[in-house]
Amino acid sequence: MKLRLQLFEFEDLPWFPRVIRAGMMDYLRFMISALRIYQPIVPLLRKALLHTGQHQILELCAGAGGGTAGVLRQLRATGLPTARIRLTDLYPQPAAWQELLATNPGLEAEPQAVDATAVPAGMPGFRVVFSAFHHFPPAAAEALLADAVSCRTGIGVFEGAGKHWFEILLALTVLPVAQLLITPFIRPFSLSRLFFTYCIPLIPLFTIWDGCVSILRMYPPGQLLQLAHRADPAGTFAWEAGRVRHRWGSEVTYLIGTPVSSAG
Structure with missing residues (x-):
């Protein structure tokens, strides 16, 4: 699908109730982690880290941290035992991050708000964005990439x-049923999450809308490369975009950029 529509997602709206947004993020974190959605990109990320000589990863737009811990564990188990990931977000979620930090060595979090298009000085590391790049319209997406280029740090975007x-079709049919089935098992436990899933089902309804819109807002590989080249007109980075497939059929769309001068 090459069509891209810049529709709105409820979770992006400043007035959207925090309790509903948190319930949606908790569900996404659970599903991404349980299904190991980002397992296929670990070799790509490991290669980029080795290429740049970095073991510190700075995750932008971390949300509730879905999939991050699994990626870190795999990196550490496959040749990068000192890899670390620092979670950041424009709207930090310390409650959602607490259990992740307690159970995953090498995972840390930044309590202050971090703008992905203008990362503060003093935050080093290979930058990654999981499941969030589609939230940025073209100008902001380009700015996010350009900020990494100006700081001469590698960046990976993964959807x-x-x-x-x-x-x-899955977002409209199968995934809502799965959400109703798994919600009681999501931790940390939350009465509000149960109430707004089963009594007043706002969390599932908004998840359906945002899930469909997320796919429509995604940049396909060709558009990702166009954004990258506009963000890096001097060609100081090497860029690669494409899709990788999970063993059970799902795909991950990616863009990876590394400074050309880092090549050995």
Whole structure:
């Protein structure tokens, strides 16, 4: 699917109730982690880290941290035992991060708000964005990439879908049923999450809308490369974009950029 529509997602709206947004993020974190959505990109990320000589990863737009811990564990188990990930977000979620930090060595979090398009000085590391790049319209997406280029740090953008019509069909049918089934098992436990899932089902309804819109807003590989080249007109980075497939069929769309001068 090459079509890209800049529709709105409820979770992006400043007035959207925090309790509903948190419930949606908790569900996404659970699903991404349980299904190990980002497992296929670990070799790509490891290669980029080795290429740049970095073991510190700075995750932008971390949300509730879905999939991060699994990626870190795999990196540490496959040749990067000193890898570390620092979670950051424009709207930090310390409650959602607390259990992740307690159970995953090498994972840390930044309590202050971090703008992904203008990362403060003093935050080193290879930058990554999981499941969030589609939230940025073209100008902001370009600014996010340009900030990494100006700081001469590598960057990887990863979206947990291949941007296909059947993924929208799944978001409308299978995934809502899964959400109703797994919500009681999501930790940390939350009465509000149960109430707004089963009594007044706002969390599932808004998740359906935002899930479909997320796919429509995603940049396919060709558009990712266009953004990258506009953000890096001097060609100081080497850019690669594409899709990788999970063993059970799902795809991850990615863009990776590394400074050319880092090549050995």
